[in-house]
């Protein structure tokens with residue numbers, strides 16, 4: 001059984017079928033990238049999987065349990081989280097406080113048996129661990145608004161990790177970063193591999209092909225191919241639909 005099994009998932013905006021009878025299987029422990037041309041429906045798919053956006057039909061099974069119809073918080077509790085955009089970071093709070101808030105939301109009342117000071121210590125310890133996993137523990141006491149763009153993207157990852165996901169959905173984690181910032185984030189994702197199952201949407205093809213165990217190619221709301229980076233690179237249908245476009249752009 002795959003950790004995530006998506007069957008016949010659908011969503012339309014008016015006459016536009018954005019997710020069109022989509023099937024996808026993600027195995028436990030893999031980094032599964034989803035690529036596709038602009039407007040293929042990648043962000044919509046992440047929103048549907050996370051429960052942020054509704055679906056018109058189909059099935060999303062996670063660890064054997066049906067998630068369709070479940071709200072986002074129930075999916076997070078089940079172990080399926082997505083990283084949020086920078087807008088969800090509270091700029092006036094420190095990096096540590098931002099993550100501690102997410103830990104608290106996940107932990108619910110499980111630290112409440114402790115005295116308030118000990119409760120705060122337990123929350124902060126867990127938050128510190130999440131910051132360390134993404135390499136920004138030294139920035140814990142800095143207000144989030146003062147972090148660099150790349151550090152904010154690392155903080156988003158820490159916030160998502162604080163919910164202790166078994167599956168983490170990442171929507172363009174490298175967006176807006178370049179050079180050393182992008183390298184650092186790629187390193188963070190490489191470290192997270194095997195610790196948590198990752199579904200990654202990313203436009204940076206070099207990063208995708210370097211990181212992914214498997215890649216699915218989404219075109220007009222359907223997965224047209226799934227395979228290893230080498231298989232995807234060599235797939236004529238994929239080259240025609242997507243990589244050909246990229247190659248033409250690079251060569252042009």
Ligand SMILES: Nc1ncnc2c1ncn2[C@@H]1O[C@H](COP(=O)(O)OP(=O)(O)OP(=O)(O)O)[C@@H](O)[C@H]1O
Pocket residue numbers: 013018036037038039040041042043044045
């Ligand atoms: N709320 C909405 N209302 C109407 N159409 C929408 C809405 N959200 C997305 N769409 C359309 O659905 C299609 C898929 O959009 P989506 O953002 O999921 O694609 P994408 O593959 O993530 O694109 P990109 O790579 O450019 O980020 C596009 O044609 C888009 O215009």
